[in-house]
Amino acid sequence: MVVAAVVVVALVLVLINVLEGATGSSSPVVTGADRSPAAAPAAAVQALTSIPSAVYDRIGTSGEPAPFAITAGQPPLRLSGKARLVYEGAEYCPYCAADRYAIIAALARFGRFSGLGVTASGDKDGNIPTFSFLNSTYQSRYVAFTPYEAADRLGQPLQRVPQQVQKLFATYAGDPATNTASRFGANRWAAPGIPFLDLANRYVVAGTSSALATVVESGVLNKDKTDIVAISKAIRAPATAAGRRIGAASFVADANYLAAGICSVDGGRPASVCASAGVRHAATVLARVPPIR
Numbered sequence: 001m002v003v004a005a006v007v008v009v010a011l012v013l014v015l016i017n018v019l020e021g022a023t024g025s026s027s028p029v030v031t032g033a034d035r036s037p038a039a040a041p042a043a044a045v046q047a048l049t050s051i052p053s054a055v056y057d058r059i060g061t062s063g064e065p066a067p068f069a070i071t072a073g074q075p076p077l078r079l080s081g082k083a084r085l086v087y088e089g090a091e092y093c094p095y096c097a098a099d100r101y102a103i104i105a106a107l108a109r110f111g112r113f114s115g116l117g118v119t120a121s122g123d124k125d126g127n128i129p130t131f132s133f134l135n136s137t138y139q140s141r142y143v144a145f146t147p148y149e150a151a152d153r154l155g156q157p158l159q160r161v162p163q164q165v166q167k168l169f170a171t172y173a174g175d176p177a178t179n180t181a182s183r184f185g186a187n188r189w190a191a192p193g194i195p196f197l198d199l200a201n202r203y204v205v206a207g208t209s210s211a212l213a214t215v216v217e218s219g220v221l222n223k224d225k226t227d228i229v230a231i232s233k234a235i236r237a238p239a240t241a242a243g244r245r246i247g248a249a250s251f252v253a254d255a256n257y258l259a260a261g262i263c264s265v266d267g268g269r270p271a272s273v274c275a276s277a278g279v280r281h282a283a284t285v286l287a288r289v290p291p292i293r
Contacts, residue, residue, distance in 0.1 A: 035152045035154075035156070035158060037091075037117025037118055037119045037132040037134055037135075038117060038118055039115075039116070039117060039118070040116040040117055040118040040131050040132075040228065041118065041228060041229050043229045043232075043233075044118070044131075044228045044229045044231075044232040044233075045104075045113070045116055045232075047229070047232040047233045047235070047236045048101060048104050048105050048108070048232040048235060048236065049104065049105070049108035049113065050108075050236070051105055051108075051235065051236050051252065051255075052236075053272075053276055053278075055236070055237070055238065055252060056252060056255070056256055056259075056276060056278035056279070057276055057277040057278040058239075058278075059238060059249050059252040059253055059256065059278060060253065060256060060277070060278050060281040060282065061253045061256060061257065061281055061282050061285055062211070062249040062250060062252070062253040064209065064210070064211045064250065064253050064254075065210070065285070066257060066282075066285050066286050066289050067205055067208070067209035067210075067254060067257055068197075068199075068203040068204060068205050068257065068261065068286070068289070069172075069184050069185050069203075069204050069205060069289075069292055070202065070203055070286065070289045070290075070291045070292065071172075071184060071201060071202055071203075071204060071291060071292055071293070072291035072292065072293045073293045074201040074202070075201060076200055076201060076202075076265075077168070077198060077199075077200045077201040077202075078144075078200065079144035079146065080144055082140070082141075082142060082143055082144045082266070083142070083143050083144070083199065083200040083262065083265040083266050084143070084144045084145075084146060084198075084199075084200060085107075085143055085144065085145045085146070085197065085198070085199045085200070085262070086146050086147075086148075086165055086168055086196070086197070086198040086199075087103065087133065087145070087146070087147040087148065087195060087196070087197055088147075088148045088150060088161060088165060088169060088194060088195065088196040089133075089147070089148075089149060089150070089194045089195040089196070090149060090150050090151035090152075090155075090158070090194055091119045091120075091121070091122075091132055091134075091149055091151065091152050091153040091158065092121055092122035092125055092151055092152065092153045092154065092155045093121060093122075093125065093151075093194050093195065094121040094122075094125045094126040094128050094216050095193075095194070095195060095207060095208040095212070095213060095216055096121070096130075096194055096195040096208075097120070097121040097126070097128040097129075097130035097216070097221070098128065098130070098208055098212045098213075098215060098216050098221065098251070099195045099197075099208045099212065099254075100130050100131045100132075100133070100195075101130070101131070101231065101232065101235055101251050102212070102251045102252075102254035102255045102258065103197075103255075103258065104116070104131060105235065105251065105252070105255040106254075106255035106256075106258035106259045106262070107138060107140070107143070107145055107258075109255075109259055109273045110140045110141075110142045110143050110259075110262060110266075110270070110273065111138055111139050111140025111141070111142065111143065111145075112138070112139050112140070113136060113137070113138050114136065114137050114138075114139075115135055115136040115137055116131050116132070116133070116136045117131065117132035117133075117134055117135065117136065118130075118131060118132065118228055119131070119132040119153055120153060120223060121153065122153050122154065122155060123153075126216065126219070126221065126222055127222055127223045127224075128216070128221045128222060128223065129221070129223055129226070129227050129228040129231065130228065131228070132149060133147035133148075133149055134149045134158065134159060141269075142262065142266045142269050142270070143262050143266060146165075148161045148162075148165060150194075168198050168201075169192070169196055169206075170182075171184070172184050172196075172198055172201075172204040172206070173192045173193065173196050173204075173206035174192035174206070175192065176192045179192070180192070182206075183292070184204060184292050185292060192206060193206045193207040194206065194207070195207070195208060197258075199258070199261045199262065199265065200265040202261070202264070202265055203261040203265075203286075208254075209250070209254050209257075211247070211250035211253065211254070212247075212250050212251065212254060214247070214250075215246065215247040215250055215251075218247075220245060220246050220247070221246060226246065230242065231246060234246050234248050235248045235251045235252065238251075238252055252278075253282075256278045256279055256281070256282040257282045257285075257286065259273055259274075259278075259279045259282070260279045260280075260282035260283040260286055261286065263279060263283065264283065264286070
């Protein structure tokens with residue numbers, strides 16, 4: 001868990017810097033190769049966004065616990081009439097590197113990405129090949145996705161975070177200025193951490209799932225062992241040798257959990273996703289998680 005501690009400490013320093021003086025809108029600041037991600041390889045995007053339904057159904061939750069804390073009595077978070085999913089991460093963060101694969105896979109079942117970038121976690125944080133949400137767009141009839149990459153892979157401030165998102169982070173993850181965790185228990189560690197996800201103020205998490213954290217800490221995603229195309233293709237086919245080597249079932253399980261959360265806050269649409277066996281299984285597990293008020 002050494003990497004986890006580094007991520008949390010670095011996040012505190014970065015967020016204090018990034019959030020001070022932040023305005024109500026996202027304002028990317030991009031200079032230099034490490035701060036301007038190239039376009040993600042089409043082969044990686046295609047593989048990750050076209051995982052067969054049969055794969056999702058076969059994996060289900062892979063026996064993994066729900067990755068979210070579930071709230072009760074919180075005001076709904078919506079944007080343009082749709083349930084809103086907020087993501088806050090950083091390009092240097094190894095746990096964010098892993099989480100983006102699951103997030104993209106899940107959201108591809110509800111809409112379409114364009115402009116995804118390619119990057120890697122910091123050299124001292126695993127150098128894990130991954131996607132970047134910086135300057136990307138997402139279109140969906142069902143969910144509004146608003147991602148923020150707070151720092152580049154060098155750990156320098158990259159994208160300013162709106163005040164509303166700052167407040168969500170403080171409420172559900174904790175206060176980075178005082179290193180105090182939230183009462184909602186939305187994080188794996190005893191301090192605010194990333195990646196932070198808030199789905200409609202109903203499902204929240206700071207830090208990736210325990211299964212993906214194990215994958216990250218095993219080192220199998222490091223750049224000298226694989227690349228973004230190979231990882232994406234392995235996630236698409238978790239039963240293959242490549243899929244088993246990187247723990248691909250954990251990515252698919254997390255995607256099912258996120259899809260189940262979206263289905264529960266968007267009226268169960270589309271039925272082709274929300275009525276699928278993998279999503280229904282994840283929804284059953286989520287339904288057993290005691291909500292926090």
